Amino acid sequence: MDIEEVVGDYLPLKKKGQNLWACCPFHGEKTPSFSISPAKQIYKCFGCGKAGDPIQFIMDIEGVGFQEAIRHLAGKYGIEVEEDETRTPEQEQAQSERESLLIALGFARDFFVKNLSTSEGKSIGLSYFKERGFSPSIIEKFDLGFALDGWDHLLTAAKKSGYSEEVLLKAGLVLQKEGDPSRIYDRFRNRAIFTIHNISGKPIAFGARILTKEKNQPKYINSPETPVYHKSDVLYGMFQAKKAIRDQDNCYLVEGYTDVISMHLSGIENVVASSGTSLTEGQIKLIKRFTNQVTVLYDGDAAGIKASLRGIDLLLEGGLNVKAVVFPEGEDPDSYSRKVGSQEFQTYLDKQSKDFIGFKIGLFKEEIKNDPIRKADVIREVIQSIGKIPDPLIRSVYAKEASSLLDVEEEIIHAELNKSLLKTQKDHYFKQKEEQEADRAFEEFLPVEKEFSVSEALRLQEKEMIRLLVNYGWEKLDGQEMHLSQYLLQETEELEFETPIYSKILKLFRYKLAQNEIPGADFFKTLEDIEIKTEIIDLITPRHEISTHWEATHQILINREEDDLALTGFKSILRLKRKFVRKMMEEAKMKIKNAESEGLGDEEIIEFQELYFTLKKVQIEIDKELGIVIG
CATH class of the missing domain: 1.10.860 (DNAb Helicase; Chain A)
Structure with missing residues (x-):
């Protein structure tokens, strides 16, 4: 197994000298300090100190044990791994809590997928997916499935296959009844199942959509946080999209599961979803592993768009270049792609894509037309967004564009921008000072080291x-x-x-x-x-490497x-x-x-x-x- 190929599945690599470089996936940074040596088959981050070989990289980035990392790489490269024949399935599960949870979640994924072949699954689950235009290949690609109507279909099948109730509870697959811990039942019942994968394709959670018109029932039920699923660090569809994102050097960001799948049906694979949650720093770092370009797709709902603008500022702050597309009123990526067809949908994305400055100003165009006070507020909001951009050159370019679009002198934009940046720096300074003082107060209780x-x-x-x-x-x-x-x-x-x-x-x-x-x-x-x-x-x-030009040239x-x-x-x-x-x-x-x-x-x-x-x-x-x- 080649370390360049293993790491390249997770990070965009750039050659510099004999080594390859990338921004470290284990800590936030804007300048690459993560070095990969193809000659030595190792990686080393000069920022946080993480280092290892291909196996250690999988252990670090996937959070799995040594044996699980070996199996992961063996499966990827078609290498046969000799297992200890004396080890029982129960002992294999007990190897670590994380590995046992992943095994249980894999079983649940297979169970939900097989349910689509049952008479109930065909008439309800498969019928729903076909109505949405999902092809058999797409259903297989995303591991779509169905949870049967009943209290313990999954629980019974899992226990029969040797999975303990404790593991199923920890994996978020079953629930305990309040007041009666002995009463355990399936979390997902009579719902369409959307499998959520980690970056390497293993199922780690599920989203379940109701298909009946029952009252007082949420439209979606999602897996809870578990040792293998932290929703703030996961984007739906990233496993299926990562190669296309790297190839296209752009990531489309949508809201829901069906938006992602519909775009794949339209031939657009570089798309992920935040699954209805507010965008997080962990999700932004995940996107940045593969590209610096993000295009946010918004439903045609002006009020909803304005409420979610905070996400654009977070993307800018994370060092990403942001564009946006708004669909016609009442439409979302899923409905619009089905309405106009693949070719017209792709054309629409290309033509309607705007950089975040033009997009943000366009949202408030009508509001500021005859209201100078509101215009001043919008100018401040736009400047605040520009101030989130880490790169000073890009900040300067956007300041010039904002000046033109808002009909405001560029000097005024820069003056306000400097005020905003100064305030941010002051806030950062005082926050650091507070943390340092807290550390010093704590250190008073620690023994003083001598002869350091x-x-x-x-x-x-x-x-x-x-x-x-x-x-x-x-x-x-x-x-x-x-x-x-x-x-x-x-x-x-x-x-x-x-x-x-x-x-x-x-x-x-x-x-x-x-x-x-x-x-x-x-x-x-x-x-x-x-x-x-x-x-x-x-x-x-x-x-550092000594340039070959010193001697050769x-x-x-x-x-x-x-x-x-x-x-x-x-x-x-x-x-x-x-x-x-x-x-x-x-x-x-x-x-x-x-x-x-x-x-x-x-x-x-x-x-x-x-x-x-x-x-x-x-x-x-x-x-x-x-x-x-x-x-």
Whole structure:
């Protein structure tokens, strides 16, 4: 499995030098710091520190365990995974709560889909989908299904297949009756089922639409929040749309399930739905993984559009370029696409698409025509939206456009925009200040760390030693039969690393070397110890690359550490020993201070002083070798 292909399913990648780059999916950022190395088959974010191989990436982005990530990749690439035949289905479910919930939700999806083949499902569920013009291929593509009319059809079938009531409850598939916990029944009954998938296509929740005219019943019932379903981070149809969004470099954003499906029927696949909820930061980040362009599609209801304009500001704030399309009054993407047909529908989207400035001003055109006060309010609202845009160049372009459309001097727009930006910066500053003060107040209760600078310096030098071992351990020193790893470990044999993670890696290295094997990064990346894997990837991932033009074009020769590994190793050993000596000197000074305060005899104090000055002489000798001059 190639890491470029695995990560590319989730992120748009851009080549820079030997590596590929993207905005990190694990924390918010506007400048790419997420690096993928095809040569080393690893990824590393220089912003948040996330790192790993293809398996770790799936574990991180899908939130699954090691075994589930292996199965996911095996299924994608058609690799057969040998399972432990002694493991029962129950034990498999018990491997983790998340994996067991995904298995149960997969069972429920299959159950609802099969229900469309029953006589009840055909006459009610399938009939509804056909009325809406949904083809068999679309029904299969979106895993549409039907929940039978009854209290426990799913519950009975799931229990018969070995699923516990506890798992079904946690997955949001069944409910407990109030006042009678022993009474458990299906959440979804006599409704059309819309399966909600995660980004990799696994069912994580369901939306269920009523098909009868019962009173006091909601039109839709949705799955509750569960360990695998957080609705603020999910967009309906993203699994089916992600490739088209990346290819088209645009994402259509609609409101409901049927809007998404109808647009697929019209040949437009780069579409997702917020499923009737207000747009969230998590959903915006999800879109941004695949494109920076969003086109919001609004039903032909002016009052409803004005009430939902907050979503445009959130999209702008998230660094997305926003356009909008409004359908004729009384129409939505579903009804209008069925009314005019595929070709005319696509033409309408192309012609009616407006940037958010023109769209927003157009909404209030009639209101501001003869009302100067209302016009001033609209100008402020438009400026507030422009102020949400992170890119100053794009802000300037929109300010110029707003000036033209609103017939207001551009200087006034910029003056108001600066006021808005200043207020935002002040609010951000005071918010940060409050958080820092709260942190300081909390830190008063924490123990004060001593000798931080010396300990930290030692930690960094231990890290440097491990970095050399992992990157060049198997390289032979010039004119010698000795490998760099043998030289480094031989010269530091008497030293015990104090940083736990580096001590652990060093012990593994020494163990493998004793078996006449020199372990490289590939050995450590196969371990299931996540801490070691993450640290190793950090050590083998360079933050910057030297351009090939320096030597090829400009004939500027660059000295690299691998050009003289004997010298590099020698200096690293000296620096490491210097850090150990410095730490021992600090400890000796502390012993002298304690001896004096406790009133110990001169002999003890002199002994500690002699130790200190002996160590000082050693440090001076090391400094001479390293060329360090200290006055």
